[in-house]
Amino acid sequence: MNDILIIDSTLRDGSHAIRHQFNAKTIRDYAKGAQKARIPLLVVGHGNGLGASSLQLGLSKLPDTTMLKIAKSQLKRTRLGAFLIPGFGTIKNDLAPAIKAGIDALMVASHCTEANITRQHIEYGVKEGLEVFGVLMMSHMLNGKELLLQAKLMQIYGARGVILMDSAGAYLPEDVYKKVKLLSGSLKIDVGFHAHNNLGMTIANSAAAVKAGAKIIDATSRGLGAGAGNCQLEVIVAVLLKMGYKLDLDVYQLMNNSEKIIAKIMKRPQEISSVSLTSGLAGVFSGFAPHVRGAAERFGVDARDILIELGRRKIVAGQEDIIVDVAANLAQKKKTRGQDNSIEALI
Secondary structure: OOOOEEEEEEEOHHHHHHOOOOOHHHHHHHHHHHHHOOOOEEEEOOOOOOOOOEOOOEOOOOOHHHHHHHHHOOOOOOEEEEEEOEOOEOHHHHHHHHHHOOOOEEEEEEEOOOHHHHHHHHHHHHHOOOEEEEEEEOHHHOOHHHHHHHHHHHHHHOOOEEEEEOOOOOOOHHHHHHHHHHHHHHOOOEEEEEOEOOOOOHHHHHHHHHHOOOOEEEEEHHHOOOOOOEOEHHHHHHHHHHOOOOOOOOHHHHHHHHHHHHHHHOOOOOOOOHHHHHHHHHOOOHHHHHHHHHHHHHHOOOHHHHHHHHHHHOOOOOOOHHHHHHHHHHHHHHHHOOOOOOHHHHO
């Protein structure tokens, strides 16, 4: 019996770090390793979820259902999950086929102010017998009371838990503690936390969430993920065990999965670059990093300036097209007059 539900999103969020190019061997090997490590729930698919493979967001090497079927073939006790953002994925074209492919659980995500768009998908998943979780992305953008109202909607729709996602890696531990404490004390369902490492706070923030009452932690092997990466699975498990929580997981196997499988496919180490750090300070979605770097090179402007302006405009995932507009505007302003784009001007 685990005190905390550990969700392994390595084969989902981790795909951002390799441009969604997980191949069949990696999926098979990692799913087998997750099973050996006694991971309760493994989430598989495109980084942005079912139906998100596209030119704008990145094309997956394999179709969603193929990835799910490969992973399912290696799992017995470990449950298989999928991730879906309404608008990218639909019930008919994406969720129904995923259910046929054998998923046991579903994470339905929305921007933190738009929980109402998850109703149809959460209710459908519950009706189909799935273990369904609501996910509030970019949760740093709302205060605790506003987040609670959004989480209550997901509770009404039938979600068995609500996960706060720090999509920009912008939280500090005290912020996490206050928000999770409020939600866990006010909801009838479990509260979870998914961290990004832009400010180097994933372990501290995840530990703070658990101290505040979170019963779900979402993490990835070796921290594989968008931008500076996610909470490192094998590390947070070790930390939670040291804190005295009971987790029926094989820590050695988690380390093996990290070093023998994930380390070999990583394009580069998950580190906090200047772009990732600025993203965390500006409160901008971590997955914007490659798009921002490309736009900066194209228009001859500083990528950090783009991120600061995106933060000022409160741009969120799904608005990637605005990155080019911002870069072009910055290039034009650079020619005509100076502009204060410093971090200090933002924070």
